[in-house]
Amino acid sequence: MLFIGDRMGVKFKDIVTPQKINLKDLEGKIIAIDAANTLYQFLSGIRQRDGTPLTDSRGNITSHLTGLLYRTSSIVEKGIKPIYVFDGKPPEFKDTTVKERRAVRAEAEQKWKEALEEGDEEKARKFASRSSRMSPYIIDSAKKLMDFMGIPYIQSFSEGEAQATYLVRNNEAWAVSSQDYDCLLFGSEKIVRNLTISGKLSELEYLDLKKTLSQLGLKREQLVDVALLVGTDFNKGVKGIGAKRAIKIIKSNTLEKYMKEKDIEFEHDLDELRNLFLNPEINHDYNIKWNSVDIEGLENFMCNEHDFSKDRLQGAIKKMENLNTKQKSLTDWFGK
DNA sequence: CCTTCTGA
């Protein structure tokens, strides 16, 4: 089973200098969205005050559907064309991290229950959010929703961010949207963070790979080595070394030499680790097409199966129609 | 998280 909380991404916050942008700057642009990242945000964030996620009357979690429906329709209304990119299988050797984080989740679940018994809602919500987990149901229902909404999605072979990056490098998307900085390692020229509608707390950010590399004075291959020292989803990194120290090391030495000098060993072969970022497995069998909303199917899925309100759904559908008509008139004008 | 309601 795949758990999305298992990816936290490389800790590059201290060394990147993102640029504040507006939603308007993304108008007309195709954005490849890291689905796992997005789903995790919704699962952990869309909860009641005691931490309980939203569910339908049969007990299925619906937090992710709520988030996906409203955010997707809103960004479409703003003229942004989303493509969701889902994770494939994590590499075998990611297993240790998976096990560790499973333990963290179990503990969070326990503390959530305790907080509920104590009547501490704030604490309950905090630990509930930390206990969020992915399941085949979450992924499948998210994909179903995208089908009904007419939004394209791609199934990756490996990391979603690697596949999303491929779309950018292949000029099929303008940028990757993810909260993680890993797409820098995969080589996405453009990265968008905090792609939300009511993003007041965390403002929309733009990160340019070329600019970032030249600011840091590194090549991408070196940035990957920096990441391996700091720690990634695939290796622990070296204790006591953060991004800034790692950059100094990589600028004055090769990673091989440094590791030999300091007698450092990674859990896995160095080149194998590097290749996860520099040569990820890409799925080439996909097609990207925005379809009109299947209103009947969407209503049945969301309202009948998952208890969403018809009125609210209509609102979301209307936002989607907005772009469809704009798109149509454009193709009508130029396309013939 | 996003939308809707609320009351100054």
Next chain:
DNA sequence: TCAGAAGGG
């Protein structure tokens, strides 16, 4: 009219 609270499923 609008910021902040409440509700959503």
